[in-house]
Amino acid sequence: MRTVTAKCPSFWSGADCVLPDCANCLVRRFALRCDFDDAGLAQLRRMSDVITWKKGDTLCEQGMPADKVLIITEGLLKIYRLLTDGRRHVTGFLGPGDMLGVLKAGSEFCCTVEGLTAGRACAYDRDRFLRLITDHPELTLKLLITATDEIEAQHEHTILLGRRLAEERVAAFLLIFSHRWRDIDDVDGVVPLPMTREDIAEYLGLSLESVSRAFSRLKALGYIELPRRGEVVIRNVPALYQLSGFEEVPAHTMALGL
Amino acid sequence: MRTVTAKCPSFWSGADCVLPDCANCLVRRFALRCDFDDAGLAQLRRMSDVITWKKGDTLCEQGMPADKVLIITEGLLKIYRLLTDGRRHVTGFLGPGDMLGVLKAGSEFCCTVEGLTAGRACAYDRDRFLRLITDHPELTLKLLITATDEIEAQHEHTILLGRRLAEERVAAFLLIFSHRWRDIDDVDGVVPLPMTREDIAEYLGLSLESVSRAFSRLKALGYIELPRRGEVVIRNVPALYQLSGFEEVPAHTMALGL
DNA sequence: CGTGATTTTGACGACACTCAAATAAAGTGG
DNA sequence: CCACTTTATTTGAGTGTCGTCAAAATCACG
Numbered sequence: 378m379r380t381v382t383a384k385c386p387s388f389w390s391g392a393d394c395v396l397p398d399c400a401n402c403l404v405r406r407f408a409l410r411c412d413f414d415d416a417g418l419a420q421l422r423r424m425s426d427v428i429t430w431k432k433g434d435t436l437c438e439q440g441m442p443a444d445k446v447l448i449i450t451e452g453l454l455k456i457y458r459l460l461t462d463g464r465r466h467v468t469g470f471l472g473p474g475d476m477l478g479v480l481k482a483g484s485e486f487c488c489t490v491e492g493l494t495a496g497r498a499c500a501y502d503r504d505r506f507l508r509l510i511t512d513h514p515e516l517t518l519k520l521l522i523t524a525t526d527e528i529e530a531q532h533e534h535t536i537l538l539g540r541r542l543a544e545e546r547v548a549a550f551l552l553i554f555s556h557r558w559r560d561i562d563d564v565d566g567v568v569p570l571p572m573t574r575e576d577i578a579e580y581l582g583l584s585l586e587s588v589s590r591a592f593s594r595l596k597a598l599g600y601i602e603l604p605r606r607g608e609v610v611i612r613n614v615p616a617l618y619q620l621s622g623f624e625e626v627p628a629h630t631m632a633l634g635l
Numbered sequence: 636m637r638t639v640t641a642k643c644p645s646f647w648s649g650a651d652c653v654l655p656d657c658a659n660c661l662v663r664r665f666a667l668r669c670d671f672d673d674a675g676l677a678q679l680r681r682m683s684d685v686i687t688w689k690k691g692d693t694l695c696e697q698g699m700p701a702d703k704v705l706i707i708t709e710g711l712l713k714i715y716r717l718l719t720d721g722r723r724h725v726t727g728f729l730g731p732g733d734m735l736g737v738l739k740a741g742s743e744f745c746c747t748v749e750g751l752t753a754g755r756a757c758a759y760d761r762d763r764f765l766r767l768i769t770d771h772p773e774l775t776l777k778l779l780i781t782a783t784d785e786i787e788a789q790h791e792h793t794i795l796l797g798r799r800l801a802e803e804r805v806a807a808f809l810l811i812f813s814h815r816w817r818d819i820d821d822v823d824g825v826v827p828l829p830m831t832r833e834d835i836a837e838y839l840g841l842s843l844e845s846v847s848r849a850f851s852r853l854k855a856l857g858y859i860e861l862p863r864r865g866e867v868v869i870r871n872v873p874a875l876y877q878l879s880g881f882e883e884v885p886a887h888t889m890a891l892g893l
Numbered sequence: 894c895g896t897g898a899t900t901t902t903g904a905c906g907a908c909a910c911t912c913a914a915a916t917a918a919a920g921t922g923g
Numbered sequence: 924c925c926a927c928t929t930t931a932t933t934t935g936a937g938t939g940t941c942g943t944c945a946a947a948a949t950c951a952c953g
Binding site for chain 2: 934
């Protein structure tokens with residue numbers, strides 16, 4: 378059992394008030410999948426606060442009352458739950474274009490969210506956000522579609538943890554992770570891995586040693602390279618697909634964090 | 636690898652046109668969580684066809700074009716996916732009040748759905764259903780909340796399969812299953828289990844033998860009784876909670892099948 | 894260059910899977 | 924209603940994967 382850092386500054390209140398470039402916001406391609414008209418954009422912009430975080434910062438904590446909705450514009454987050462036996466389970470990783478927040482009124486965060494890198498997000502008051510989307514029913518529907526995609530992606534993840542060997546899970550992780558952020562950080566095949574082996578292990582339901590062994594084996598097979606800490610190069614995509622059991626990578630794995 | 640029955644009659648077209656008792660429909664308590672006004676009820680009723688199925692019937696099959704939405708009023712269904720290696724994964728069980736259907740236009744069923752008992756459901760044309768809910772934005776929102784609850788329940792299930800021992804998973808299954816249908820079929824503590832050990836195994840990511848062994852052990856411990864095939868009596872709820880690692884049973888496990 | 898964190902590698906044991914057989918229950922036809 | 928078949932479940936024995944514990948190696952950072 379490992380201790381978990383728990384500093385939790387008041388991101389939710391303090392705002393930089395930098396106007397984000399909503400017109401090109403990635404959220405259009407991911408969680409909300411929607412073109413706003415100019416009026417909608419203006420409405421959005423007026424409502425949002427920009428928050429920033431640094432690597433290792435905790436954005437919100439399991440059990441904390443949740444009254445904000447975030448849309449991530451930069452940086453990477455891990456989102457995890459503490460189990461009753463003290464272990465952690467990483468439910469997913471969030472990046473640009475993804476949403477984070479509890480929509481149900483009066484509820485608490487069921488997860489803790491922590492920065493893997495520095496980053497920033499647009500924050501909305503939940504009630505105002507709900508008013509916004511109910512004013513635009515087609516937006517609610519897009520969000521509902523995103524949620525059902527998320528359910529399907531979770532099914533895939535459940536299968537991964539319930540039925541696959543360690544090596545297969547790591548292969549799947551590499552495909553999911555590199556695929557999800559391929560057009561955001563595509564530096565000639567080098568995929569950045571800002572999370573630790575332990576994070577990956579807690580995401581895949583393995584021990585960190587098993588993850589490390591799987592990485593080593595995939596490297597020995599020539600499927601990947603590990604040039605330096607925090608980076609992978611994928612050399613044999615078909616082999617990884619074969620191992621993972623994927624026909625295609627689940628489309629929007631974790632576009633909507635809760 | 637086991638063969639899977641694949642007869643798939645045209646439930647989706649043929650309709651009995653029995654008017655259901657919408658005013659008391661369980662869907663109000665589950666997937667839609669919503670009181671319709673009389674006008675809404677009438678609109679609903681006009682739109683719906685009633686379909687029925689028998690035990691073992693296949694309602695829809697993985698890969699089939701999906702253009703209907705079902706709301707289950709009677710009976711129990713299992714919902715599963717065929718994996719690339721020929722194995723099956725049961726994603727969940729559906730019962731009265733639950734919804735089934737793909738909301739995204741032009742997509743296929745990602746699962747096969749099969750009757751564990753005979754039953755019936757109200758079927759809606761997807762496009763008309765979508766029009767209905769966008770006409771009532773608060774309905775879309777309720778459905779979105781249901782979807783996010785489903786995501787949270789899937790997280791719990793992922794944790795179950797990734798981190799728990801066989802005995803713990805079976806304990807969790809018994810709690811989830813008996814809790815979800817407690818006020819529908821509550822015959823003094825006897826919980827009907829219309830699914831086979833194999834179904835349970837494929838739901839929990841175990842072999843059917845491991846499930847059987849877990850049942851035997853829970854019985855030996857005095858936590859449960861197995862009076863006859865297809866039935867359990869739960870004798871020690873706190874012990875099962877302890878084993879499962881649940882603080883509380885995930886609220887709406889699988890109210891929304893895809 | 895030294896300290897601490899992360900990652901890798903090794904040895905061993907536990908849990909769950911596979912294969913196999915026995916038992917129990919349900920369905921079928923005389 | 925009973926013998927027979929079929930299906931579901933239980934139980935046992937052996938094997939493999941992964942977790943745990945431990946130590947070494949690598950890397951980041953001051």
